[in-house]
Amino acid sequence: MELDVKKYYTLLLRPVVIVTTVSAEGKVNAAPFSFNTPISFSPPLYGFSCNPKHDTWANIQETEEFVVNVAGYDLGGSLHILEQKFPRGVNELEKAGLKEMASKTVKPPRVEKAMAWIECKLHSSYEIGDHVWVVGEVCCVDVKDGCWKEVIDAGKALLHISGVFFAQEAKITKYERARK
Numbered sequence: 795m796e797l798d799v800k801k802y803y804t805l806l807l808r809p810v811v812i813v814t815t816v817s818a819e820g821k822v823n824a825a826p827f828s829f830n831t832p833i834s835f836s837p838p839l840y841g842f843s844c845n846p847k848h849d850t851w852a853n854i855q856e857t858e859e860f861v862v863n864v865a866g867y868d869l870g871g872s873l874h875i876l877e878q879k880f881p882r883g884v885n886e887l888e889k890a891g892l893k894e895m896a897s898k899t900v901k902p903p904r905v906e907k908a909m910a911w912i913e914c915k916l917h918s919s920y921e922i923g924d925h926v927w928v929v930g931e932v933c934c935v936d937v938k939d940g941c942w943k944e945v946i947d948a949g950k951a952l953l954h955i956s957g958v959f960f961a962q963e964a965k966i967t968k969y970e971r972a973r974k
């Protein structure tokens with residue numbers, strides 16, 4: 795079955811993250827993203843693709859920090875609130891009733907309910923297509939107790955397919971690799 799080329803991304807399951815940022819005045823913002831990936835081992839670089847109109851991007855330009863909160867499927871029911879376009883300065887975490895936790899190395903808070911937290915400082919950004927590719931240098935990483943089973947507990951992870959479609963409850967398996 796041939797798909798519309800614009801639907802290519804629906805063939806790639808993507809981890810859902812909630813990116814938290816703060817404005818210059820220290821107002822917290824949170825929004826879900828799924829166009830995201832690791833980029834480099836050394837230095838450790840992470841990237842996500844952000845619509846340039848989003849408050850997330852405005853905040854990152856102002857304060858150059860963000861936290862990638864890795865979402866488990868228990869956060870799936872909060873996405874419809876987190877993704878709403880509230881006026882700038884409104885804290886979506888409060889709207890969604892989600893608890894914040896202090897980060898270790900950056901000002902934006904962590905989302906307590908997330909499975910893991912990747913604290914980043916802005917490394918670079920690139921206008922590309924209709925988005926901005928935001929690259930963060932990873933400065934601190936934590937995984938929640940109970941969300942690590944030799945690797946991240948994929949059974950609890952939330953993966954975006956497209957629109958309202960998500961995948962969850964993945965099974966962890968091991969395959970032989972040529973290099974160990």
Ligand SMILES: Cc1cc2nc3c(=O)[nH]c(=O)nc-3n(C[C@H](O)[C@H](O)[C@H](O)COP(=O)(O)O)c2cc1C
Pocket residue numbers: 810823824825826827828829830843844845847848849850851873874876877878879880954
């Ligand atoms: C599961 C999910 C994934 C999303 N992925 C992205 C994404 O990768 N890039 C993007 O620009 N917006 C994405 N969005 C939309 C933003 O989260 C949404 O527009 C949000 O209101 C932006 O908030 P902000 O203006 O507070 O930054 C996604 C929404 C959902 C629910």
